[in-house]
Amino acid sequence: MQNSEIEFLQNNIDILCCPNCNHDITLKNNILECLNCTKQFKFDNHIPSLYSSNDWEQSKEDVTIDMKSFYEKNPFPDYDTFDSVASLIDKSREGIFSKLLDDGIPHSARVLECGCGTGQLTNFLSIANRTVIGTDMCINSLKLARDFKDDHGLKNAHFFQMNLFKPCFKPKSFDLVISNGVLHHTSDPLLGFKTISSLVKPNGYILIGLYHKYGRLITDVRRVIFNLMRDNFKFLDPRLTNENIALKKKHAWFMDQYKNPHESKHTQIEVANWLKQAGFTFIKSIPKTMPFEHINSSEQLFSKEAMGNWFERLLTNIIMVSTGSKEGGFFTIIGKKNDT
Numbered sequence: 001m002q003n004s005e006i007e008f009l010q011n012n013i014d015i016l017c018c019p020n021c022n023h024d025i026t027l028k029n030n031i032l033e034c035l036n037c038t039k040q041f042k043f044d045n046h047i048p049s050l051y052s053s054n055d056w057e058q059s060k061e062d063v064t065i066d067m068k069s070f071y072e073k074n075p076f077p078d079y080d081t082f083d084s085v086a087s088l089i090d091k092s093r094e095g096i097f098s099k100l101l102d103d104g105i106p107h108s109a110r111v112l113e114c115g116c117g118t119g120q121l122t123n124f125l126s127i128a129n130r131t132v133i134g135t136d137m138c139i140n141s142l143k144l145a146r147d148f149k150d151d152h153g154l155k156n157a158h159f160f161q162m163n164l165f166k167p168c169f170k171p172k173s174f175d176l177v178i179s180n181g182v183l184h185h186t187s188d189p190l191l192g193f194k195t196i197s198s199l200v201k202p203n204g205y206i207l208i209g210l211y212h213k214y215g216r217l218i219t220d221v222r223r224v225i226f227n228l229m230r231d232n233f234k235f236l237d238p239r240l241t242n243e244n245i246a247l248k249k250k251h252a253w254f255m256d257q258y259k260n261p262h263e264s265k266h267t268q269i270e271v272a273n274w275l276k277q278a279g280f281t282f283i284k285s286i287p288k289t290m291p292f293e294h295i296n297s298s299e300q301l302f303s304k305e306a307m308g309n310w311f312e313r314l315l316t317n318i319i320m321v322s323t324g325s326k327e328g329g330f331f332t333i334i335g336k337k338n339d340t
Contacts, residue, residue, distance in 0.1 A: 100300075289313050
């Protein structure tokens with residue numbers, strides 16, 4: 001265990017809790033131990049393993065093990081084109097969303113990414129001297145994240161193995177919680193949202209990315225064709241024929257989009273209702289719920305905007321059928337936790 005990680009755990013032990021019983025944990029002799037149930041948590045490649053299985057009733061569907069197995073074999077996204085911090089910054093900020101996210105988060109913020117995969121976003125956001133913690137249930141993905149962090153001296157990025165349904169952090173510990181492209185791969189996206197939203201401080205923010213109910217239709221059609229044609233006809237997905245994308249990255253995209261064992265689909269109004277139930281105020285949707293309005297590079301990502309009325313949302317959903325497939329039929333919602 002590296003001294004810097006030991007120091008980080010010691011300095012932040014107050015926000016950690018046992019994922020089994022939610023009581024305080026302590027760090028003794030490089031071992032994390034619950035002060036209540038005495039369960040000990042080991043380290044794997046210097047990564048604290050605080051993963052705890054769901055304890056749901058047998059009648060409740062649980063795809064966690066299937067998803068964990070899938071992503072252990074198919075880490076996503078791939079680091080193939082990132083050989084330096086500079087390349088990570090350049091590639092990340094090429095996208096408007098990543099740029100606005102980086103510009104909008106204060107450098108003093110404590111950020112949690114639930115379902116960080118290979119940790120590209122966690123590593124990227126940590127460069128600006130923020131404390132950013134990436135969690136995932138797949139240790140293989142976390143090893144890739146950790147290797148990039150160590151190879152490039154990113155001291156403000158930290159990685160934990162964790163089940164988002166059984167967090168190892170205390171409520172109200174983070175200024176921003178991110179879960180981008182994760183909840184739709186769980187058995188209970190709403191329960192997952194409620195669980196991780198409890199980790200947000202009052203006046204803090206949550207950012208959720210999900211598959212869109214209508215924006216996913218073209219991807220669904222492609223999936224059927226690929227399955228029928230034994231994974232031929234890949235030219236139907238522009239990413240898979242793009243010569244600027246490396247083969248490993250194409251393969252990671254193909255497996256994630258078309259071979260994933262489980263996914264659900266949602267709408268902006270549905271997630272806006274989740275926010276309301278959990279004590280959050282709707283801040284922004286990407287794409288916007290107002291038709292023909294687009295996010296721009298000078299926008300304030302965490303500034304509040306109005307949600308479109310039912311007709312405007314209907315038009316947006318129709319537009320998403322044809323445009324959503326460009327990003328896998330994906331949308332993002334940002335909410336602010338009420339000061340209570």
